[in-house]
Every structure is written in structure tokens, then in C-alpha cells.
Amino acid sequence: xxxxxxxxxxxxxxxxxxxxxxxxxxxxxxxxxxxxxxxxxxxxxxxxxxxxxxxxxxxxxxxxxxxxxxxxxxxxxxxxxxxxx
Numbered sequence: 839x840x841x842x843x844x845x846x847x848x849x850x851x852x853x854x855x856x857x858x859x860x861x862x863x864x865x866x867x868x869x870x871x872x873x874x875x876x877x878x879x880x881x882x883x884x885x886x887x888x889x890x891x892x893x894x895x896x897x898x899x900x901x902x903x904x905x906x907x908x909x910x911x912x913x914x915x916x917x918x919x920x921x922x923x
Contacts, residue, residue, distance in 0.1 A: 871917055871920050874913055874916055874917045874920065877913050878913045878914070878917070881906055881909050881910045884906050885906045885907065885910070888902050888906065889903065
């Protein structure tokens with residue numbers, strides 16, 4: 839198992855880019871929100887696993903994807919609010 843796999847590098851670049859863009863758009867320094875970023879990555883991983891799962895499982899797979907997407911949006915909003923604290 840590679841420590842620097844494409845997936846890990848992509849996640850790190852996403853987090854760095856997100857922090858830089860957030861800092862530039864707010865005009866203020868962003869507070870450390872490591873747990874929020876970790877939650878975002880975990881949810882994105884969960885969504886990817888759900889997308890790769892076979893069949894729809896009686897509609898529950900699609901429902902789970904929708905709920906994960908809602909959770910990702912909520913975490914993103916929390917990060918935005920936290921960057922103004």
C-alpha cells in the first residue's frame with residue numbers, strides 16, 4: 839500500500855486548495871478546522887464507496903448517496919461559518 843497514492847495526494851491537494859481559496863475569498867485567516875476537513879474526506883470516501891456498490895439495494899443505496907451528499911453540503915457550510923469565527 840502506497841502512502842502517497844493518487845487518492846491521498848488528490849485529497850491533500852483538495853484540502854489545501856479549499857483552505858487557500860477560502861482564505862482568499864474571506865480576506866481573513868481561516869481557523870484550524872482539521873476535524874471538519876477530516877469529516878469531509880470521510881464523507882467523500884463514503885460517497886465513492888456507495889457509487890461503486892453493486893445494485894440499488896431496494897432504493898437504499900440511492901437514499902444513502904443523497905444523505906451523504908446532504909452531509910457533505912452541511913459540513914461545507916459549517917466550514918464556511920467557522921472560517922468567519
